Amino acid sequence: MSAPNKSYDPVEVEALKPEVIDRAKDEALAAVAAAGDLEALREVKAAHAGDRSPLALANREIGALPPHAKADAGKRVGQARGAVSQALKQRQEELERERDERVLVEEAVDVTLPYDRLPAGARHPLTTFSERVEDVFVAMGYAVAEGPETEAEWFNFDALNIGPDHPARTMQDTFFVRGPGEPGDGDAPGSAEDSGVVLRTHTSPVQIRTLLDREPPVYVICPGRVFRTDELDATHTPVFTQVELLAVDEGLTMADLKGTLDHMVRELFGEGVHTRLRPNYFPFTEPSAEMDMVCYRCHGASVGDPDNPCRTCSSEGWIELGGCGMVNPRVLTACGVDPERYSGFAFGFGIERMMMFRHNVEDMRDMVEGDVRFTRPFGMEI
Numbered sequence: 001m002s003a004p005n006k007s008y009d010p011v012e013v014e015a016l017k018p019e020v021i022d023r024a025k026d027e028a029l030a031a032v033a034a035a036g037d038l039e040a041l042r043e044v045k046a047a048h049a050g051d052r053s054p055l056a057l058a059n060r061e062i063g064a065l066p067p068h069a070k071a072d073a074g075k076r077v078g079q080a081r082g083a084v085s086q087a088l089k090q091r092q093e094e095l096e097r098e099r100d101e102r103v104l105v106e107e108a109v110d111v112t113l114p115y116d117r118l119p120a121g122a123r124h125p126l127t128t129f130s131e132r133v134e135d136v137f138v139a140m141g142y143a144v145a146e147g148p149e150t151e152a153e154w155f156n157f158d159a160l161n162i163g164p165d166h167p168a169r170t171m172q173d174t175f176f177v178r179g180p181g182e183p184g185d186g187d188a189p190g191s192a193e194d195s196g197v198v199l200r201t202h203t204s205p206v207q208i209r210t211l212l213d214r215e216p217p218v219y220v221i222c223p224g225r226v227f228r229t230d231e232l233d234a235t236h237t238p239v240f241t242q243v244e245l246l247a248v249d250e251g252l253t254m255a256d257l258k259g260t261l262d263h264m265v266r267e268l269f270g271e272g273v274h275t276r277l278r279p280n281y282f283p284f285t286e287p288s289a290e291m292d293m294v295c296y297r298c299h300g301a302s303v304g305d306p307d308n309p310c311r312t313c314s315s316e317g318w319i320e321l322g323g324c325g326m327v328n329p330r331v332l333t334a335c336g337v338d339p340e341r342y343s344g345f346a347f348g349f350g351i352e353r354m355m356m357f358r359h360n361v362e363d364m365r366d367m368v369e370g371d372v373r374f375t376r377p378f379g380m381e382i
C-alpha cells in the first residue's frame with residue numbers, strides 16, 4: 001500500500017487516511033463474522049456497507065482530492081469495500097444454509113408418532129368386494145340392476161318357477177311381511193303369511209323385474225341384501241349379500257356360462273384359477289349346476305399331500321362358489337320372453353361366503369356385527 005502523498009496532504013481528509021480505512025474495514029469484517037442470523041446481518045450490512053457507512057462516506061470524499069491522488073485513494077477504498085462486500089455475501093450464504101437445515105429439522109413430521117385424531121373410516125369390506133365383482137362385469141358390458149328388498153311373493157317365487165308347495169316358501173325359510181293397511185292382530189304368524197309380501201330370499205326377483213322392463217338382449221348383474229330365517233351363528237346369518245348375474249340373448253349356451261365364470265374367477269383370484277360344474281337342481285334353471293373353482297391358494301396341490309395342508313380349501317382342491325344354469329324356459333315365458341328365440345344363463349353366490357375363504361374368516365358373525373377390529377385390517381379402501 002502506498003504511503004500518504006505530501007503533495008495532496010491526505011491528512012487534511014480524515015476519512016481517507018489509510019488507518020481509518022483499514023479500521024473501518026476491520027470493524028466491518030468483524031461485525032459480519034459476528035452476525036448470528038440473517039436479521040443481524042441485514043443490520044450489519046446497513047451499518048457497514050450502506051449509504052451512510054464510513055467506507056461509503058470515504059468513497060464520496062475521493063472526488064474532492066486533487067487528480068493525482070484520486071487513484072491511490074480510490075484503490076484503497078475500493079479494495080476495502082470489495083472485501084466487506086465479499087464477506088457479506090459469504091456470510092449471507094452460510095446463514096441461509098444454516099436456516100434451511102434448521103427448518104428441515106424443526107419442521108420435519110414424524111410419521112411414526114401415534115395420533116389421537118378420529119379415524120376417517122372406510123366402507124365395509126363386503127361393500128367394496130361386492131363392487132369389485134360388479135366391476136368385472138361392467139367391464140364386459142353388463143349393467144348393474146337393483147330392486148326392492150321387500151318383494152311380492154310372485155317376483156320372489158312364482159315367476160322363478162318355485163311352486164306354491166315348494167318348501168322354501170314356508171315360514172321356516174322366508175320372512176313374511178304384513179302388508180300395509182292390513183288389519184293387524186299382533187304378531188300372529190298367519191296374517192303375515194297371507195300378505196303375499198316377503199323379504200326377498202335371493203336377488204333373483206331383480207332379474208325378473210329386469211326381464212319385464214327390457215327387451216333382450218339383457219346382461220345384468222344384481223347385487224344386494226337378501227333375507228332368510230336362519231339364526232346368526234358361525235356359518236349362518238339371516239341377512240347376507242348376494243350377487244346374481246343374468247344374460248338373455250339369442251344363441252347363448254352353457255359354453256358362454258362356463259367362459260363367463262372362468263373369466264370372473266380369473267379376474268377376482270388371479271391367473272390359473274378356473275371353474276368346474278357339477279349337476280344340481282334349481283327350479284329356475286334347466287339344466288342346473290353347482291359351480292366350484294379350483295383353490296386359488298394351492299391350485300389343488302394340497303390334495304393327497306398331508307405334508308402341505310391347505311386351510312382355504314381344506315385340502316380338497318376345489319371351493320364351492322354357488323349355483324348356476326341355463327334360465328328355465330318357464331321363467332322366460334313368465335316374463336314375456338320367447339324361449340324359442342332366446343336363451344339365457346344365470347348364476348349367483350354369496351359375498352360373505354366368498355369373503356370367508358378369501359380372507360380366512362372363520363366366523364360369519366364377524367362380518368355382520370360391525371366391529372372395526374374386524375374391518376380395519378381390510379384397509380381404508382373407499
Ligand SMILES: [Zn+2]
Pocket residue numbers: 295296297298299300302310311312313314315316317
Ligand atoms: Zn387349497
